[in-house]
Amino acid sequence: MTKHRLEMFSDGVFAIVITILILNIHLPENTSTQHLGEALKALFPDILAYVTSFILIGLYWIAHHTSFHHIHKVNGVLLWLNMLLLLFVSFMPFPASLLGKYPTEPVPLMIYGINLMAANLVAFLMTWYTCYHPELLTEPFLLKDFRKQFPIYIFVNGSYLAAIIMAPFLPTVSYIIYILIAWILVFYYGKMGVK
Amino acid sequence: MTKHRLEMFSDGVFAIVITILILNIHLPENTSTQHLGEALKALFPDILAYVTSFILIGLYWIAHHTSFHHIHKVNGVLLWLNMLLLLFVSFMPFPASLLGKYPTEPVPLMIYGINLMAANLVAFLMTWYTCYHPELLTEPFLLKDFRKQFPIYIFVNGSYLAAIIMAPFLPTVSYIIYILIAWILVFYYGKMGVK
Amino acid sequence: MTKHRLEMFSDGVFAIVITILILNIHLPENTSTQHLGEALKALFPDILAYVTSFILIGLYWIAHHTSFHHIHKVNGVLLWLNMLLLLFVSFMPFPASLLGKYPTEPVPLMIYGINLMAANLVAFLMTWYTCYHPELLTEPFLLKDFRKQFPIYIFVNGSYLAAIIMAPFLPTVSYIIYILIAWILVFYYGKMGVK
Amino acid sequence: MTKHRLEMFSDGVFAIVITILILNIHLPENTSTQHLGEALKALFPDILAYVTSFILIGLYWIAHHTSFHHIHKVNGVLLWLNMLLLLFVSFMPFPASLLGKYPTEPVPLMIYGINLMAANLVAFLMTWYTCYHPELLTEPFLLKDFRKQFPIYIFVNGSYLAAIIMAPFLPTVSYIIYILIAWILVFYYGKMGVK
Numbered sequence: 033m034t035k036h037r038l039e040m041f042s043d044g045v046f047a048i049v050i051t052i053l054i055l056n057i058h059l060p061e062n063t064s065t066q067h068l069g070e071a072l073k074a075l076f077p078d079i080l081a082y083v084t085s086f087i088l089i090g091l092y093w094i095a096h097h098t099s100f101h102h103i104h105k106v107n108g109v110l111l112w113l114n115m116l117l118l119l120f121v122s123f124m125p126f127p128a129s130l131l132g133k134y135p136t137e138p139v140p141l142m143i144y145g146i147n148l149m150a151a152n153l154v155a156f157l158m159t160w161y162t163c164y165h166p167e168l169l170t171e172p173f174l175l176k177d178f179r180k181q182f183p184i185y186i187f188v189n190g191s192y193l194a195a196i197i198m199a200p201f202l203p204t205v206s207y208i209i210y211i212l213i214a215w216i217l218v219f220y221y222g223k224m225g226v227k
Numbered sequence: 228m229t230k231h232r233l234e235m236f237s238d239g240v241f242a243i244v245i246t247i248l249i250l251n252i253h254l255p256e257n258t259s260t261q262h263l264g265e266a267l268k269a270l271f272p273d274i275l276a277y278v279t280s281f282i283l284i285g286l287y288w289i290a291h292h293t294s295f296h297h298i299h300k301v302n303g304v305l306l307w308l309n310m311l312l313l314l315f316v317s318f319m320p321f322p323a324s325l326l327g328k329y330p331t332e333p334v335p336l337m338i339y340g341i342n343l344m345a346a347n348l349v350a351f352l353m354t355w356y357t358c359y360h361p362e363l364l365t366e367p368f369l370l371k372d373f374r375k376q377f378p379i380y381i382f383v384n385g386s387y388l389a390a391i392i393m394a395p396f397l398p399t400v401s402y403i404i405y406i407l408i409a410w411i412l413v414f415y416y417g418k419m420g421v422k
Numbered sequence: 423m424t425k426h427r428l429e430m431f432s433d434g435v436f437a438i439v440i441t442i443l444i445l446n447i448h449l450p451e452n453t454s455t456q457h458l459g460e461a462l463k464a465l466f467p468d469i470l471a472y473v474t475s476f477i478l479i480g481l482y483w484i485a486h487h488t489s490f491h492h493i494h495k496v497n498g499v500l501l502w503l504n505m506l507l508l509l510f511v512s513f514m515p516f517p518a519s520l521l522g523k524y525p526t527e528p529v530p531l532m533i534y535g536i537n538l539m540a541a542n543l544v545a546f547l548m549t550w551y552t553c554y555h556p557e558l559l560t561e562p563f564l565l566k567d568f569r570k571q572f573p574i575y576i577f578v579n580g581s582y583l584a585a586i587i588m589a590p591f592l593p594t595v596s597y598i599i600y601i602l603i604a605w606i607l608v609f610y611y612g613k614m615g616v617k
Numbered sequence: 618m619t620k621h622r623l624e625m626f627s628d629g630v631f632a633i634v635i636t637i638l639i640l641n642i643h644l645p646e647n648t649s650t651q652h653l654g655e656a657l658k659a660l661f662p663d664i665l666a667y668v669t670s671f672i673l674i675g676l677y678w679i680a681h682h683t684s685f686h687h688i689h690k691v692n693g694v695l696l697w698l699n700m701l702l703l704l705f706v707s708f709m710p711f712p713a714s715l716l717g718k719y720p721t722e723p724v725p726l727m728i729y730g731i732n733l734m735a736a737n738l739v740a741f742l743m744t745w746y747t748c749y750h751p752e753l754l755t756e757p758f759l760l761k762d763f764r765k766q767f768p769i770y771i772f773v774n775g776s777y778l779a780a781i782i783m784a785p786f787l788p789t790v791s792y793i794i795y796i797l798i799a800w801i802l803v804f805y806y807g808k809m810g811v812k
Binding site: 060109118 | 624625629632637638646650654657667671678807808
C-alpha cells in the first residue's frame, strides 16, 4: 500500500461523505404548497447541522492531509487506524441527521460529540504511533514536537466532553460548543497556514 | 496543501454532487401501473430542474478549473474560500429538488437564485484575493485582467438578482432566467475556449 | 482543460453512477418478517435492471476510455459534448429504477431505450467531431477508420430502436433485447481487446 | 485500458460503496421525541451490520490492491472479471441493509454470505487467471505461490458456506461467523504487512 494510494482513497471517502450530507436535507413527502414556507422554516436546524458537519468533516480532511505530510510508508497498523478513522468520518451523516431533526434533545447531541471524539482519538493514535515508528516517516517526528499539539487536542476533546456531559442539562450550550469549536478550528488552521 | 490535492478533492465533490442530483428524481412510492403515465408527466419539472442544475454545476466545475489555472500554491484563506465554494455547490441538490417539486412557487425560485449568487460571490472573492497575493500564482494576475471579467460577473449575478426579485410576481420569467443564463454561459465558455 | 483532468472527472462520474444504482434496490418500508421472502422475490426485476444497467454503464465507461485514447487536447465543443454524455449516463439510475419497478410496462422500456440511444448518439458525435479536428488528436483518426465502427453503431442503436418500437406490443422481447445487447457488447469488447 | 486507470476506477467504486453504507442507517420517518431513545436502540443491529460491512469492503479494497500489485497490463478478460468483482462489491449495501433490519432471519444471512462468496470467487478467478497469463504481470506469479493462498481462501469461503448452511437453524452463530471472519482477516492482513 503506497501512501499515495491510501491518501487518494481517503480523499475519495472525505469528498463523498461531505457531499452526501446534503441528502439529510429534504422536505417531508407530500408537503402541500400552502405549508411550504412553514416546512422550509422547520428545516433550519437541519441546515445548521449540515453546515457545522460540513466544516468539521472539512477539518478532518485537512488534519488528515497534515498528518500524512511526513509519512512516506504505510504499514498494516497505520492502514487499519486509517480505516477506523474513515469509519468514524463516514458515520457522521447519521449523527448530523439526528442533530438536524432533534436539535434540543440530549441523546443526538451526545452521539454527535462521541462520534467527533472517537474520530479525534483515532487521529491522535495515528500521530502517536508514527512517533514510535520513524521508519514510516520522511524525517523523524519527535515526541516533543507531538507534545506541542497536546494543548489543542486537550482543548478540543475537553470541549466535546463538556458538551456531551452538558447535553442532558443545557442542550443549547452543548450545541453552541460544537459550532464554536468548528469555527475556532477554521481560524486556528487558517492562521497556522497549510503545509 | 498542494494545489493538486485541493483540485482533486474539489473535482471529487463536483463529480459527486452532479451525479447525486438524479436521486431527486423518483416516482411517489406505490405509484400504481395505471397512474404511471400521469406520474411520469408530473416529473417533467423535476427533470427540467435536474438538467438546469447539471449544467450550472458543470459550469462551476469548469470555472473552478479556469480560476485554478494560474495558482501554484494554496494558503489557509484560499483553502477555506474553496471549502465555502464547495459548501454552496454541494448544497445545490436541495434547491434543485425544491425547484423540481414547486416550479412556480416564489420561495424555491428565490432559494435557488440565492444559492447560485452565493457560490458566484465566493468564486469572485477567490479570484479577487489572488490578485493581491501574487506569491500564490505562477504569474501575476493583474487587477486590470480581473476587471475584464467584471461585465460577465455583473451580467450573471445581476440576472440572478432580477430573477430573485421577480420570483414572487413573475415566477415563470424568473425560472426562464436561470435556464437562459445556464445556456448563455455554456456558449460563452464554449466559444472562449478552454484553457 | 487537459484531457487528463476531463478523464478523471468523467471516471469519477462513471464510478459514482455505477455505485449508486444499488440505492434503487430496497424493500418497502415496514416489510414484516413473515412477508420478507415474498418481498425479496418481488425485488427480482429490480435486481435484473440493476445488473443490466451496471453492465451498460461499465460499457459506456470502457467506450469512453477507448474514444479518448487518441485525444490529446480538449476544446470547448468536445468538453460540452462530454458533459452531455455524462448527463445521459448520470440519468440512467432513474430509467433503471422504472424498469425495475415496472418491468413489463411499455413506457419504462421506452424511456430506458431512449436514454441509451441518446448516450450512444452523443458518443457517436464526439468521435465524428474528432475526425474533422485532427489538431485535437495525437494521430489523425481517419473518416475511413471511423466508418469501420458504423456497423456496430447501427447494430446497437437499431436494436434499441426496435426495442423501443416493440415495447407497447411485446414488452418482454423489448427487455430481452436490452439484456442481450449488453452481453453481446461485453463479449465484443472483451474479444476486441482493450487499448 | 491501463492498469492505473482501472485501479483508479475501482478505488472510486470501493470508496463510494464504503461511504454510502451509512445511508442504510436512519430512523423511521416521524419518530416522535419520546420514542427517540427506543428508536435509536432499535438501530443497533443496523450499526452492527454497517461496521461489519465497512470492514469487509475495506478488506476487499486491500485485497484488490494486493492482487494488482504484480499486474502491469489488463486485457479484456481481466477487465470484465474486475467489473464482475465491482458488481458484487457495489451490491453489498443491499444485503447489509437486510442484515441490519432482519438480523435473526435466515434469508438475509444467506444472501449476505452468498454475496461475500461470489465476490471472493471472482477475486480468486482473477488471481488464478493471471497465473496462466504471465504476459500481464511484471514478474511471473507461479501456481505454487498461488497455491500458498489456498488455505486462507478455503478457510474464509468454507466459513461463509458454513454460515449460509447454518442460517436457518442457528442464525446467531451464522452472524457471528461473518463478524469473526472480518476481524480475523483484519489481523491476518495487518500482521502479513501491506505491499
